[in-house]
Amino acid sequence: MKQTATTLEDTYRIAAELAATLKPGDTVALSGDLGAGKTTFVRGITMALHGHAKDVTSPTFTLMNIYEGTPPIYHFDWYRIDSLASLQTLGMEEYLEGTGIAIVEWGEKFPQELPAKTRHIRISLNTDGTRHFSGI
Amino acid sequence: MILAFESSCDETAVAILAPPRQLRASLVASQHEIHIPFGGVVPELAARRHMEVIVPLYQDALVEAGITLDDVTGIAATCKPGLIGALLVGLSFAKSLAMGRNLPFIGVNHIEGHLNAVHLEHDDVPYPHLGVVVSGGHTEFYIVKGFADYQLLGATRDDAAGEAFDKVAKLLNLGYPGGPIVDKRAALGNPKAIRFSLPKMSESSKFGIGKYDVSFSGLKTAVALWVKQNDITDQPLSADTINDLVASFQYTAVEILMRSVSQIVTDHNLPAVVVSGGVAANSALRKAMTDWGIQHNVRTYFPSMKLCVDNAAMIAYVGSQYLARGVTSNWDLNATASGAVGILT
DSSP states (O other): OEEEESSHHHHHHHHHHHHTTOOTTOEEEEEOOTTSSHHHHHHHHHHHHHSOOTTOOOOTTTSEEEEOSSSOEEEEEOTTOOOHHHHHTSOGGGTTTSSSEEEEETGGGSGGGSOTTOEEEEEEEOTTSOEEEEOO | OEEEEEOSSSOOEEEEEETTTEEEEEEEGGGSOOOOTTOSOOOTTOHHHHHHHHHHHHHHHHHHHTOOGGGOOEEEEEEESSOHHHHHHHHHHHHHHHHHHTOOEEEEEHHHHHHHGGGGTOSOOOSSEEEEEESSSOEEEEEEEETTEEEEEEEBSSSOHHHHHHHHHHHTTOOSSHHHHHHHHHTTSOTTSSOOOOOOOOTTOTTTOOTTOBOOHHHHHHHHHHHHHHOBTTBOOOHHHHHHHHHHHHHHHHHHHHHHHHHHHHHHTOSEEEEESGGGGOHHHHHHHHHHHHHHTOEEEOOOHHHHSSOSHHHHHHHHHHHHTTOOOOTTOOOOSOOOSSOOO
16 A cells, blocks of 8 residues: 655654554554655654654664553664674664554565564655655 | 763763863774774663673773773762663773772763763853753753752654754764764755744643743744645756755754743743753854854853763763762662753742
8 A cells, every 4th residue: 555745744644644554563564765754753653652752763773662651662773883793783673563663774685584474554755745655 | 089980872982181181091992993802783772782892992991091990089970860771881890990999989861961061071050051952862952050960941743853853864864973064954944935933832721832942843843834835746846846845943942942032031030051062063053153142142052062072071070069068879789761950930
């Protein structure tokens, strides 16, 4: 299924719809080019689940952010990870399929490291500035 | 003599400081030739890399400073914020050394290190001042009222400034690290060639946006969109166009930072601004900040490059100041991933 967002509010609404179907232990993988809006989408999911998204920032540098709440959200970013060996030293298996929801940006780089039931969502930025969300 | 370790992210660093500000050694692993005993390929972003280099780097630091462990009177290490696995390497090594030698130990916040790096080169920085930390992982604004007295006023809501530079460089296939490359190409382009709008930041947003906060993801998307609309396959972007594009991007990124700086300095009537972190090396930011400072009678400080990037000298400085005040950490101090130094008000 495919959804289209024209405004930021549309993106947040699509994120909220997805958030309503997530339960602790779930993993969401987000793919899309630089600037597609992956972190913004995580902001929308966190807003829907926690009522605010004050702490949501890009985890590109930190590799992982934790947003405390019910359920906790583990926000990963594999953009900078260049090898499976690097990824495996991060200890992220502690966070997958646990008590929180894991969201992985650039998860498609190491699909074998994602749980089998991962929800894959692809975000694409169109030349007219709208975005397509597929896999919702 | 204070011995300090930094391993919060990608860099392993060791420094030796004769307080208050005489640096005897400041080594950063990526810029230093190290003989690693077991060799082989080490994952770039792994805690294991810190483990491989920390002992030889520490030994080289002692040699460079011309001292032995007997001359060390206190030990400091970064304990937050950062990657837990990476932080633990420096922190555990530092604690073990301190415990074994019966030396006072202090854990230091990485951001507090950046905010204080300037004092290693300047003894005339007035308080209170605005401390701006801009790097690949951080973009934060603090009022620094005195040593150990910080108030966080604003931060990025999405990408760090340095991350935006890196990603725009990646988007245009300009190479890595993006910061210096964009800086160089931008100097050849017209910063007014393409008009990118500044993000709208409203205080009352339910998304937790404060009035001094900044955002770079919208600008990054605007660049991506511009490329999509203008980079037609049979007609790739010319070098001149890319120069104009990155110049316009950089101009806007600097505007975003300067907007918060000027608002905070004006609202809080601050006499000085201290900029630190890797992005403090950006020539357009330096020029904009310096010109603005002259125009508004505000002093501006930029630590030298080696103190702007991640380093242990700044950790040594902060550690030495705490230890001089009799503050030490407990042996059970743990590494934590998050940890701002001030409270957002």
